[in-house]
Amino acid sequence: MILHPQLEKDCFVVGKLPLCTLLLLNDANYPWFILVPQREGITEIHQLSDEDQQQLMRESSQLAAVIEKAFNADKINIAALGNMVPQLHIHHIVRYKSDPAWPAPVWGKLEAVPYLDEEVKILKSHIFQGLPQLVCES
Template sequence: MPEFTLHPQLQKDTIVVGRFPLCLLLLHRDANYPWFILVPQRGDLTEMHQLSEDDRAQLTAESCVLSEVLEKVFEADKLNLAALGNMVPQLHYHHIVRYHGDPAWPAPVWGEVPAVPYQKDELAERLATIREGLADSEFVSAHK
């Protein structure tokens, strides 16, 4: 299997939070929403069915852990999970915390409102919140 390399667009649009046993966890740079992305660390994959059966189970488990933490620590009204891949073909799963009244509610977040960059303190707080929420899981922070 080819070596894992993060797609250039994901490198540009995200910040590495850390990793699970299978997936790299990224934070999208759009501060409008707590928006995280799981990327299985396997080379040249575009679809979930291309993962081994064990990796599919691991991806599901990691997605569920992340979803539970997001729901709890960000007090989500709703979670949006999506694997589109139209712009970035590399297999990746968006986990977006949504609130009634957020800038795009109730529409999907894509193209609804302009992205807002994080302020330095806002970014530090968001990263600390998710890392603390994941502390009891198999998650490994990028900055311990």
């Protein structure tokens, strides 16, 4: 599956789950992960097969539970907007009552702060510990 150019530009590939590619948005303001179902031409959840919809919900719920625990989140924001990037992708954003955008949405609040290489490795290790079914992308 080919990632939309904007996702490719803005994200690191973390790995693959049975249905989705897992991405990390390159913005150190928030731990921000994105699930992209590995299906061509899909822009909306309802366009997935019933089986894929159920698998997407499982993967989304598992990811949310892992990042909630790993990052001691106050809230996990989950959204599938697609206004700028039509390829179906689901954002999973760790939120804290102390974060600079709280309680508003994160979009457009702060300029992205790129991760350092070591920070990316640490974030990925948290995810791999919690999602043993995740296959590493080299």
